[in-house]
Amino acid sequence: MLLGAIADDFTGASDLANTLAKGGMATTQFVGITADPAPFGCEAGVVALKTRSIAAEEAVRQSLEAARWLLAQGCEQIVFKYCSTFDSTPKGNIGPVAEALLDLLEADVAVVCPAFPATGRRLFMGHLFVGDGLLNESGMENHPLTPMTDPDIRRWLRLQTRGEVGLVPLHTVRGGVSAIGQAFAEQQAQGRRLVVADAVADGDLLLLGQALADHRLVTGGSGIAMGLPENFRKAGRLSRRAHAAASAAGPAVVLCGSCSKASQAQVAAYLAAHPGLALDPAALMDKTMTVDRAADWFWRQKQVPIIYSTADAAAVSGAQARYGRAEVAEAVEGFFATLVRRLVDGGVRRVVVGGGETSGAVVEALGVSSLQIGEEIDPGVPALLADRGDPLGLALKSGNFGANDFFEKAVQRIGTP
Incomplete structure (x- = not known):
């Protein structure tokens, strides 16, 4: 294995694996930490953790264990x-994990770049934009677990770290590989181990990738990995085997637990032509909605249905206020986990999931240990293939990713009826 990656959630891992496979690296996504060796021929391995919203100390422990493997x-x-919207809190995990990995690798400096222009995430003067607005005006300020209320990534990261945070501005990035390298050296000399790098276009990320060829640690969204495979290709070390073919066949289901604006639009678009079952968080908490009831409803449908807890912030906040934010999140994830096990045991062979936390719960519930990376469905979201005796097709979508018709396309791209 040439390149190893640690992702703080399952959709992010798929996103990064997709980027590396598109770059020509034979890539495997691993579900959690394993003691088994990587398969022969694996050039890039992405370990999917579920550490985005847990205590920083535990996130560090798991990330270091994955890095050592x-x-x-x-x-x-x-x-x-980590997420291209930098999902974290002032006491969050990105800074502590990055600093711990720097220590483990005995590295002096690492880039911080969540930019992903293909999905509208751009960094300019250290500020993160989503579409044509700042991060804190994108809807992420209302995220139920990691509300992002400051678009200045340097300032947000500084709340989580021991040291100062540097910046490589866009005009330096556009100056080319040599200018980028010099800028990192200057930041390092000033004692800044974590350095935010601006990027507003794919070309900026490709330049950064070239400049980071000798960096032991790279941090960011999946976009920062765009230029990394080329460094290994130039050295003649890639095999040209990248994508797996989606070959799952059987019934399908769409599950969505994300409440992002993008997910709300995608659910609405899918409901225009397909049956749907809405999960009210309060009904889950008081047990009036059960897995048995949802599964019975699913098997009565003639089209591929969607089962979703997606709602606007106001609708979700009422249940959170009554039952507790963590308790509601746990109930929703537990429901989806139990439900997907029931459906797959009953013959479902294609599963499309919206939402990072929901995706993590689903994959863990299915007991999948690794995933082959298929062709891209939408930017940042590949088709995935798991072998649990017979093939299982998956698509794991971050809440904010995908076009409005994503669910329709994903059902078709991960296999056949």
């Missing part, structure tokens, strides 16, 4: 992948 597989470079 990747290093034991021969990895020469480690990528720490």
Whole structure:
């Protein structure tokens, strides 16, 4: 294995694996930390953790364990992948995990770049934009677990770290590989181990990728990995085997637990032509909605249905106020986990999931240990193939990713009826 990656959620892992596979690296996504060796021929391995919203100390522990396993597989470079909307809190995990990985790798400096222009995430003067607005005006300020209320990534990250945070501005990035390298050296000399790098277009990320060829640690969204495979290709070390073919066949289901604006639009678009079952968080908490009831409803449908807890912030906040934010989140994830096990045991072979936390709950519930990376469905979201005796097609979508017709396309792209 040449390149190893640690992702703080399952959709992010798929996003990064998709980027590396598109870049020409034979890529495997691993579900959690394993003691088994990587499969023969794996050039890039992405370990999917579920650490985005847990205590920083535990996130550090799991991330270091994953990094040590990747290093034991021969990895020469480690990528720490987090969300392109930098989902965290002032006491969050991104800074502590990045600093711990720097220490483990005995590295002096690492880039911080959540930019992903293909999905509208751009960094300019250290500020993160989503579409044509700042991060804190994108709807992310209302995220139920990680509300993002400041678009200045340097300032937000500084709340989580021991040291100062640097910046490589856009005009330096556009100056080319040599200018970028010099800028990182200057930031390092000033004692800044974590350095935010601006990027507003794919070309900026490709330049950064070239400049980071010798960096032991790279951190960011999946976009920061765009230029990394080329460094190994230039060295003649890639095999040209990247994508797996989606070959799952059987019934399908769409599940969505994200409450992002994008997910709300996608659910609405899918409901225009398909049956849907809305999960009221209050009904889950008081047990008036059960897995038995949802499963019975599913098997009565003639079209591929969607089962969703997606709602606007106001609708969700009432249940959170009554029962507790963490308790509601746990109930929703537990419901989806139990339901997907029931449906797959009953013959479902294609599962499309919206939402990072929901995706993590679903994959863990299915007991999948690794995933092959298929062709891209929408930017950042590949088709996935798991082998649990017979093939299981999956699509794991971050809440904010995908076009309005994503669910329709995903059902078709991960296999056949």
